[in-house]
Amino acid sequence: MVRLVDQAGPIRWRLCRLAGWPVVLLLAGLGTACIPQARAPMPSETGDAGWAAYQCDGQTVRARAGEDQAELVLDGRAKSLPRVRSASGARYAATQPPRIEFWNKGDQAVLVVADETRECRRLDGPARPFSARGHEPGWALALAEGRLTLDWQYGEKTLARPLGPFKATRRGWRYAETTGHGDLTLALDETICHDSATGVPHPMTVDIVVGDTRLQGCGGRPENLLSGPPWRVEDLNERGVIDRSMLTLEFATDGTLAGLAGCNRYHGAYAVTGEGLSTGSFAATRKACAPALMNQEARFLETLQAVVRFSFSETGALVLETAQGNRILARR
Incomplete structure (x- = not known):
């Protein structure tokens, strides 16, 4: 125990609580004082007033609408949109390409990205269960x-x-x-x-x-990190991919994994386990292509069937890895 001493003698102390937090109670003579112990701030504890979350055709968008502009978090990137004239609701739009518009109507909203319009509904919390x-x-x-x-x-x-x-x-x-x-x-x-x-x-x-x-x-x-829009493969076993060839990964919420293998379409199954990611054997169509494409397709499917774990790079790329260290790198 630490002993504190002032001119009146030793200062006794004990832990007490103030508003649910541990504090130190100092007893010096007849005086007492509760002093809150320092704590690290909770994440998102400051500077987060006024935000709302919307589900826009399967995509979560966060917005904080103000009198003159709106802050938008879309695909993990922050956007600032100035307010523009509208007949009803509050409408915000980017002044430079790419086209982004957000039209706030209370519990409903409309999001426009490029030429795609998405209907949005306000969320009341994280998806349950x-x-x-x-x-x-x-x-x-x-x-x-x-x-x-x-x-x-x-x-x-x-x-x-x-x-x-x-x-x-x-x-x-x-x-x-x-x-x-x-x-x-x-x-x-x-x-x-x-x-x-x-x-x-x-x-x-x-x-x-x-x-x-x-x-x-x-x-x-963990499956929610994989499902959604298709992933396009950028690198196969650190050898790149053939120019203009299309290798994709489409993880469905029902455990189906399908996509393009460069020449043929394939489909199979995947599962996220307590230890990582597992895949089964894949069936594919039987179209013939140039030998280089067929060789790449065979390597891709062989690697995909051996995947045991997944992770994400610092730049957001999906990394699928086998027990032997072979890797598939893909982005959206």
Whole structure:
């Protein structure tokens, strides 16, 4: 124990709580004072007022609309759009190519990218059911059917209660309420998180504070990082790909993996496991092409069938890797 001394004698201290946070209580003579202990700020804790999240034909878009301009986060990139005249609602549009427009109408919105128009609806939180977990100490979070369940300290402590409202942030979601275990705060950020035990990537980084305990880990379904628009292969086993040849990867939510192999179309299955990514054998059409294309196609399918893990490069490229170290690199 640290002993503090002033002219009146030793200063005694103990831990107390103030608004759910651990504090130091100083006892000096007849005076007392609660002094909050310093803590690191929660992710997305400051500068995130006014954000809203929308689902625009399968794509999540975040927007903060102001009187003169709107901030838009689209495909992980931030855009600033000035406000333009509109008959109804608040409309914002880029002044230079590429064409981007966002027309805010409360719980509904319209997003225009190039010549594609997407109808949007406002979201009230992360897609449910949602689960997250972390290690050392072990914990697990589940959001489903209007309830929040949190186990921590390897199951020794449990919290279960009705789920309240979320607030959107620039990068994800924030949730806060007071519980019997103290103040509870969840920060769910849409940044790729690698499980500290398995290395498997997840779509969300999760930071939880419950009482005076902080829990950090990963959340969301890893499959969500793969599914969506097709991936186009840029490199095969560090040998590039033949100019103007088309190799693609289309991960469906039902576990189907299909695409173009350079000459023929292929289809098969994939699964994200606790240890990584597994694929089965692939069937393909039987069209004949130039020998170079056929050789590349054979190497591509052979490598794809041997994939055991996936990750993402610093620039956002998808990397599929075999146990022998062969790699497929693809981008959207």
